[in-house]
Amino acid sequence: MILGLTSYIILATASAFVEQPDSLSRQLGELVVTAARPGSDVIPAQTLTGEELKGMNSNSVADALRYFSGVQVKDYGGVGGIKTVNIRSMGTNHTGVVYDGVELGNAQNGQIDLGQFSLDNIEALSLYNGQKSEILQPAKDFGSAGTIYMRTRTPQFGEGETYHARLTVRTGSFDLLNPSALVEVKLSETVKASLSAEWVNSSGKYKFRYRRVNPAGELAYDTVATRENGDINATRLELNTYGTLRNGNWMAKVYNYNSERGVPGAIVNNVWRRGERIWDTNSFVQGRYSGFFGRFSTLNNVKYSAYRTHYVNNDDKQIKIDNLYRQKEIYFSSANEYEVNDWWRVSASYDFMWNTLDADVYGFVKPDRYSNFVSVATAFDLDRFRAQASCLGTFIHDEIKGQEAPADKHVFTPAVFASFNPLRNRDFSLRAFFKQSFRMPTFNDLYYADMGNSQLNPERVTQYNVGLLYDHHSATSVISAARVSADVYYNRVKDKIVAYPKGQQFRWTMLNLGLVDIRGVDVSALITLNPWRDLYITARAQYTFQRAIDVTDPSDNYYRDQIPYIPRNSGAAVANVTWRGWALNYSWIYVGERYNQQENIRYNYTQPWYTSDISLSKDLRLGRVSLRALLEVNNLLSQDYDVILNYPMPKRNFRITLTAEI
Numbered sequence: 312m313i314l315g316l317t318s319y320i321i322l323a324t325a326s327a328f329v330e331q332p333d334s335l336s337r338q339l340g341e342l343v344v345t346a347a348r349p350g351s352d353v354i355p356a357q358t359l360t361g362e363e364l365k366g367m368n369s370n371s372v373a374d375a376l377r378y379f380s381g382v383q384v385k386d387y388g389g390v391g392g393i394k395t396v397n398i399r400s401m402g403t404n405h406t407g408v409v410y411d412g413v414e415l416g417n418a419q420n421g422q423i424d425l426g427q428f429s430l431d432n433i434e435a436l437s438l439y440n441g442q443k444s445e446i447l448q449p450a451k452d453f454g455s456a457g458t459i460y461m462r463t464r465t466p467q468f469g470e471g472e473t474y475h476a477r478l479t480v481r482t483g484s485f486d487l488l489n490p491s492a493l494v495e496v497k498l499s500e501t502v503k504a505s506l507s508a509e510w511v512n513s514s515g516k517y518k519f520r521y522r523r524v525n526p527a528g529e530l531a532y533d534t535v536a537t538r539e540n541g542d543i544n545a546t547r548l549e550l551n552t553y554g555t556l557r558n559g560n561w562m563a564k565v566y567n568y569n570s571e572r573g574v575p576g577a578i579v580n581n582v583w584r585r586g587e588r589i590w591d592t593n594s595f596v597q598g599r600y601s602g603f604f605g606r607f608s609t610l611n612n613v614k615y616s617a618y619r620t621h622y623v624n625n626d627d628k629q630i631k632i633d634n635l636y637r638q639k640e641i642y643f644s645s646a647n648e649y650e651v652n653d654w655w656r657v658s659a660s661y662d663f664m665w666n667t668l669d670a671d672v673y674g675f676v677k678p679d680r681y682s683n684f685v686s687v688a689t690a691f692d693l694d695r696f697r698a699q700a701s702c703l704g705t706f707i708h709d710e711i712k713g714q715e716a717p718a719d720k721h722v723f724t725p726a727v728f729a730s731f732n733p734l735r736n737r738d739f740s741l742r743a744f745f746k747q748s749f750r751m752p753t754f755n756d757l758y759y760a761d762m763g764n765s766q767l768n769p770e771r772v773t774q775y776n777v778g779l780l781y782d783h784h785s786a787t788s789v790i791s792a793a794r795v796s797a798d799v800y801y802n803r804v805k806d807k808i809v810a811y812p813k814g815q816q817f818r819w820t821m822l823n824l825g826l827v828d829i830r831g832v833d834v835s836a837l838i839t840l841n842p843w844r845d846l847y848i849t850a851r852a853q854y855t856f857q858r859a860i861d862v863t864d865p866s867d868n869y870y871r872d873q874i875p876y877i878p879r880n881s882g883a884a885v886a887n888v889t890w891r892g893w894a895l896n897y898s899w900i901y902v903g904e905r906y907n908q909q910e911n912i913r914y915n916y917t918q919p920w921y922t923s924d925i926s927l928s929k930d931l932r933l934g935r936v937s938l939r940a941l942l943e944v945n946n947l948l949s950q951d952y953d954v955i956l957n958y959p960m961p962k963r964n965f966r967i968t969l970t971a972e973i
Contacts, residue, residue, distance in 0.1 A: 352444040352730075353444045353690070353697045353698065353699045353728045353729065353730045353742070354439055354440070354441055354442065354443065354444040354699070354728055354730075354742070354744065355444070355740075355742070355780055355796065356437040356438060356439050356443075356444070356460075357379045357380065357437065357438045357835065358435060358436065358437045358438075359375055359378070359435070359436045359437075360434065360435040360436070361434070361435075362889075362894070363887075364430050364433065364436065365430075365928075365941075369430055370390070370429070370430065370481075370489075370966070371394065371425060371426045371427075371428060371429060371430065372425045372426075372428040372429075372430060372433065372436060372459075372461060373386065373394035373395075373396060373425035373426050373428075374394075374430075375430060375436055376396055376425070376436070376438070376459065377883060377900055378851075378853065378883045378885060378898070378900075379438045379853065380833040380834065380835045380853035380854065380855050380882075381398055381399045381440065381798075381831065381833045381855050381857075382396060382397070382398055382438065382855075383396070383397040383398075383400070383876070383877065383878075383881070384396055384397075384954070385397065385403070385876070385954060385955060386954045386955070386958075386960070387575075387954075387955055387958045388538065388541065388575065388954070388958050388959060388960050388961065389485065389513075389515045389517065389538065389541040389543075389575065389961065390485055390487060390511065390513040390515055390541075390543055391426070391511075391513065391515055391541060391542065391543030391545070391570070391572040391573070392426065392541065392575075392958075393424050393426060394424060394425050394426035395422050395423070395424065395425065396408075396425060396459065398438070398440065398456065398457035399440065399456075399457065399800065399802055399829060399831060399857070400802070400827070400829045400831070400857055400859035400874065400877045401456050401457070401772055401802055401804055401829065402750075402770070402804070402807075403421070403422050404421035404422065404750045404753070404770070405455060405456040405457065405748065405750050405770070405772060406423075406455060406456070406457050406458070406459065407451075407452065407454070407455030407457070407458040407459070408423045408425070408458070408459045408461070409452065409458060409459065409460045409461065410428075410461050410463075411461070411462060411463055411551075411562065411564060411597075411599070412562075412599050412612060413449075413597045413599065413612050413614050413642070413644075414449070414451055414452065416616070416640055416642070416664070416666070417618070417638070417753075418638060418640065418666035418667075418668060418680060418753060418754050419618075419620075419636060419638055419668055419753060419754050419755055420753050420754075420755045421750070421753040425459075427545075427547075427568055427570070427591075427593070428461065429491065429509055429511075429547065431479060431491045431493070431507070431509060432463050432464055432491075432493060432507040432549065433461055433462070433463060433464070434462050434463060434464040434465065435460075435461075435462045436459070436460070436461055436462075437459070437460040437462075438457065438458075438459055438460075439457065439458050439460070440456075440457050440774075440776065440798070440800075441456075441457070441726065441728065441744050441746050441774065441776065442455070442458060442701075442726065442728075442746070443458060443460070444699070444728075446648060446656060446657075446658040446688035446689065446690045446699060446701065447608055447610050447646050447647075447648040447658055448610070448646055448660070449610075449612060449644035449646055449660055449662050449684075450644065450646070450660035450661060450662040450684035450685055450686035450703060451644065451662045451664070451684050453660075453684075453686045453688070453701050453703040453724075453726065454684065454703050454705065454724065454748055454749075455748060456746070456748045456772050456774060456802075463505075463507075463549070463551060464493070464505070465503075465553060466495035466496075466497070466503040466504075466505050466553065468495075468497045468503070472497065473496070473497045474494070474495060474496050474497065475493075475494070475495040475972070475973065476492075476493070476494050476495070476972070476973050477492065477493040477494075477970065477971070477972040477973075478490075478491075478492050478970070478971050478972075479491045479492070479968060479969070479970045479971075480968070480969050480970075481966060481967070481968045481969075482966070482967055483943070483964065483965045483966035483967055484517065484961070484964035484965050484966070485513045485514055485515055485516060485517055485541075485961070485964065486512075486513055486514040486516070487511075487512070487513045487966065488510075488511075488512045488513070489509070489510065489511045489512070489513075490509070490510055491507070491508065491509035491510070492507070492508050492509075493505065493506070493507045493508075494506045501554055501555045501556070502552065502553070502554045503552070503553045503554075504550070504551065504552045504553070505550075505551045505553075506548075506549070506550050506551075507547070507548070507549040507550075507551075508546075508547065508548050508549075509546065509547040510545070510546050510547075511543060511544070511545045511546075511570075512543070512544050512545075513542060513543050514541075514542050515538065515540075515541025515542045515543060515572075515573065515575070516537055516538060516539065516541065516542075517537070517538050517541075517961040517962065517964065518535060518536070518537055518538075518962055519535070519536060519537075519538055519951065519959035519960070519961070519962065520533070520534075520535050520951040520959070520962075521533070521534050521535070521536055521578055521959065522534075522951070536578075538575055538959065538961075539573075539575060540573035540574065540575045540576070540586075540587070540588075541572075541573055541575040542572060542573050543570060543571070543572040543573075544570065544571050544572070545568065545569065545570035545571075545572070546567075546568070546569050546570075547566075547567070547568050548565075548566070548567045548568075549564065549565070549566050549567075550564070550565040550566075551563070551564050552564075556602075558602050558603055558604055559600065559601050559602035559603055560600075560601050561598070561599065561600045561601070562598070562599045563596075563597070563598045563599075564595075564596065564597050564598075565595075565596050566593075566594065566595050566596070566597075567592075567593070567594045568591065568592070568593040568594075569591070569592050569593075570589075570590070570591045571588065571589075571590050572588070572589055572591075573587065573588055574587035574588065574589060575958075577956075577957035577958060578957045578958070578959060579957055586623075586624055586625035586626035586627070586629075587622070587623070587624045587625075587626065588622075588623050588625075589620065589621065589622050589623075590619075590620070590621040591618075591619070591620055591621075592618070592619040592620075593616070593618045593619075594616065594617050594618075595614060595615065595616035595617070595640075596614070596615055596616075597612065597613065597614035597615075598612070598613045598614075599611070599612050606649055606650040606651075607647070607648070607649055607650075608647070608648045608649075608650075609645070609646070609647050609648075610644075610645075610646040610647075610648075611644065611645050611646070612642070612643070612644040613642070613643050613644075614640070614641070614642040614643075615639075615640070615641055615642075616638075616639070616640045616642075617637070617638070617639050617640075618636075618637070618638040618639075619635070619636070619637050619638075620635070620636045620637075620638075621634075621635050621636075622634050622635075622636070634670060634671060634672055635670065635671045636668065636669070636670045637668070637669045637670070638666065638667070638668050639665075639666070639667050640664065640665065640666050640667075641663075641664070641665045642662070642663070642664045642665075643662065643663045643664075644660065644661070644662040644663075645660065645661050645662075646658060646659075646660035647659055647660070653692075654691060654692045654693055655689070655690075655691055655692075656689065656690045656692075657687075657688070657689045657690075658686075658687070658688045658689070658690075659685075659686065659687050659688075660684075660685070660686045660688075661683075661684070661685055661686075662682075662683070662684040662685075663681075663682070663683055663684075664680075664681075664682040664684075665679070665680070665681055665682075666679070666680045666682070666754075667679045667680070668754045675758075676711045676712065676713075676714055676758045677711070677712050678709055678710065678711050678716075678754050678757070678758055679709065679710045679711075680707065680708070680709050680710075680754075681707075681708045681709075681710075682705070682706070682707050682708075682751075683705075683706040684703060684704070684705055684706075685703070685704045685706075686701055686702065686703045686704070687701065687702055688700065688701035688702075689701075695731060695732040695733070695735075695737070696729070696730075696731050696732075697729065697730050697731075698727070698728065698729040698730075699726075699727075699728040699729075700725070700726065700727045700728070701725070701726050702723060702724070702725045702726075703723070703724050703725075703726075704721070704722070704723050705720070705721070705722045705723075705724070705749070705751075706719070706720070706721050707719060707720040707721075707751055709757075711758070717757065717766060717767075720751065720769060722749050722769060724746075724747040724748050724749060725745075725746075725747055726744065726745065726746035726747070726748075727744065727745050727746075728742070728743075728744040728746075729742065729743055729744070730742040730743075738781060738782060738783045739779070739780070739781050740779070740780045740782075741778070741779050742776075742777075742778050742779070742780065743776060743777045743778070744774070744775075744776045745773075745774065745775055745776075746773075746774045747771070747772065747773050747774075748771075748772045748774070749769040749770060749771045749772065750769060750770045750772075751769050752767040752768075752769065752770075752808060756808055767808060767823055768806045768823050769806065770804060770805070770806050770807055770808055771804070771805045771806055772802060772803070772804050772805075773802065773803045773805075774800065774801075774802050775800060775801045775802075776798055776799070776800040776801075777798070777799050777800075778796060778797060778798035778799065778833075779796065779797055780794070780795070780796040781793070781794065781795045781796070782794045789840055789841060789842055790838065790839070790840060791839050791840070791841045791847075792837065792838065792839040792849075793837070793838045793839075794835075794836065794837040794838075795834075795835070795836045795837075796833075796834070796835050796836075797832070797833070797834045797835075798832070798833045798834075799831075799832050800829075800830070800831050800832075800833070801829065801830050802827075802829035802830075802831075803826075803827070803828055803829070804825065804826070804827040804829070805826055806823040806825070806826075807823070807825025807826065807827055807863075808823060808825070825861065825863050826861070826862050826863045827859060827860070827861060827862070827863075827874060828858075828859070828860050828862045829857065829858070829859040829860075830857070830858045830859075831855060831856055831857040831858065831859075832854075832855070832856045833853070833854075833855050834853065834854045834855075835851070835852065835853040835854075836851065836852050836853075837849070837850070837851040837852075838850055838851075845890055845891050846888070846889070846890045847887075847888070847889045847890075848886075848887070848888050849885075849886070849887045849888075850884070850885070850886045850887075851884070851885045852882065852883065852884040852885070853882055853883050853884075854880075854881075854882040855880070855881045855882065856879060856880055857877055857878070857879060857881075858873070858879060859873060859874050859877045860872060860873055860874065861874055861909060867909075868910050869909035869910040869911065872906070872909060872910060872911040873905070873906060873911055874909070875905070875906055875907055875908055875909060876905050876906075876907065876917075876955070877905060878902050878903035878904065878905045878919070879903055879904070880901075880903035881901060881902045881903055882900075882901050883898065883899065883900045883901070884898070884899045885897070885898045885899075886898075892929055892930040892931055893927075893928070893929055893930075894926075894927070894928045894929075894930075895925075895926075895927050896925065896926045896927075896928075897923070897924070897925050898923070898924045898925075899921065899922070899923050899924075900921060900922050900924075901919070901920075901921040902919060902920055902921070902954075903919045904916065904917065904918060904919045905917045905919075907955075907956040917953065917956055918952075920950060920952030920953075920954075921950065921952075922945070922946045922947075922948075922950055922952070923946070923947040923948055924943065924944065924945045924946065924947060925943070925944050925947055926941060926942065926943040926944070927941070927942050928940065928941040928942070935973050936971055936972070936973050937970075937971070937972045937973070938969075938970070938971055938972075939968075939969070939970040939972075940967075940968070940969055940970075941966075941967070941968040941969075941970075942965075942966075942967055943965065943966040943967075943968070944963065944964075944965055945961075945963070945964050945965070945966070946960075946961060946962055946963050946964060947963065948963075949962040949963040950962070
């Protein structure tokens with residue numbers, strides 16, 4: 312019955328809408344500073360938008376996220392290296408990634424490779440801890456411990472304009488060639504469309520220093536080599552259509568990403584080249600509709616996606632592998648909100664999702680997953696006090712061909728958020744939240760041959776957060792914008808899913824063994840100065856302290872040790888100067904000492920690293936054509952470092968970007 316109703320609604324829902332966030336934007340010459348005005352959001356977001364994104368020496372979404380506090384990016388190196396994000400040490404699978412209002416999914420392993428998403432067509436990038444400060448949202452959006460929102464550029468036309476076009480060519484180190492194009496067309500007074508296309512080609516070859524010291528402190532080896540098998544050849548096509556109605560808006564999107572890339576692998580035992588290759592084809596179509604009818608609002612999404620991954624290992628020293636994986640997903644969401652009065656709103660949402668995975672692997676069980684999400688939420692706005700509460704019910708049913716499936720999962724997760732403005736001008740606000748969330752085991756966790764465990768329980772997370780925010784804007788002062796925020800948080804991850812050896816070393820299984828205690832502090836600050844008419848100086852910095860320890864079993868050698876790859880101290884700083892079309896940007900990222908295994912012993916120690924990046928750009932206009940030239944120098948001091956052990960990162964490298972827009 313539910314499937315039949317869902318099918319009917321999917322057919323009836325013809326299109327969709329891109330939600331415009333409630334934010335304050337101020338044009339500052341060549342810099343757009345975007346921030347949630349205190350009091351307008353119960354849950355303030357960290358946001359990068361406009362020229363900030365262009366000036367941060369970031370080629371992908373994952374690169375830009377490094378400048379947010381509380382974020383760890385796993386980067387396996389190079390243009391085509393896989394890049395995943397972890398928020399506040401809770402694990403990549405607890406991070407939701409929403410693209411133009413609809414969450415991206417990967418039922419196979421739960422990880423979204425953010426390296427596949429370019430910044431060329433991204434208008435705003437936001438990070439919310441807990442959840443977004445809206446109760447009119449899909450039920451599934453209430454379920455993540457933290458969420459990244461990516462919003463593509465929406466066409467805006469002036470009087471008499473019917474089209475825009477932009478051509479960008481980027482080249483640089485690693486034999487990089489990266490052209491992209493964007494065309495925006497005004498089809499009618501109520502319908503607009505945009506087509507974005509991009510090609511990335513790179514050999515991925517770069518010099519790195521391979522130096523290791525044994526546990527006794529003696530030099531084991533020190534050499535310089537070239538990273539091999541890190542090439543990539545990828546294309547991205549994206550078609551967006553936008554429309555306005557009498558009582559609403561809609562958007563439709565068609566997306567396709569194709570890539571062939573090498574997997575350079577870890578540098579161990581003097582092995583420099585690997586024979587692994589991956590072909591990815593990711594396609595989806597999605598629609599979004601938003602309607603407003605007096606005090607009632609509705610928001611509906613529909614999506615179909617198909618992911619194809621072809622993995623080949625031709626390494627002579629390893630077992631030959633040639634596997635093909637196919638994922639499919641159907642998703643539907645309906646969120647509805649009613650404004651009871653000026654200070655009280657309530658909402659209810661329902662989502663349905665079907666996932667399936669097929670593979671040409673012997674003994675593969677070909678699972679199907681049916682997920683139903685139901686949420687209720689309420690929001691109060693009492694002038695200087697705001698509160699939001701929600702409860703999400705998640706109902707999971709798996710089916711396996713020819714085998715008994717694991718028991719159905721029924722989980723309820725509540726959340727409460729509150730903020731208070733003690734000052735009448737609302738420059739200063741206090742905030743706090745409590746939230747429970749969980750993540751289902753992925754298909755790999757449950758069903759991977761000789762490793763999966765169909766009896767796994769979901770991972771459960773409990774979050775507590777207390778913070779403050781000062782946000783001031785002035786149109787007349789030399790200090791045109793100033794923002795400082797600080798948060799203290801405590802997270803507890805229960806039933807953490809880990810891989811554990813069973814008997815022979817090459818046989819592993821997935822078990823619920825982990826209990827992780829996470830305590831941390833996030834601090835960020837931003838200031839924008841306008842000392843002269845055309846001169847703007849912006850500086851932003853963030854610092855994160857995290858103590859994320861394993862408290863599973865007191866008998867373990869690693870009991871109360873910091874979990875792998877989580878630094879206790881990390882931070883970033885960015886300085887930007889703009890003057891009459893010129894822009895100089897400097898960024899610095901620091902990651903403190905970490906351990907690459909569970910035991911915090913000298914043998915597993917991974918040294919801290921930092922990088923400095925700098926860029927210089929010039930904008931000019933020739934008639935209707937806007938031109939930009941950008942020179943970037945990344946890892947300016949040519950530091951040798953690994954984000955992941957034995958995956959060396961590039962030394963000093965360059966990029967040149969030329970853009971023409973009409």
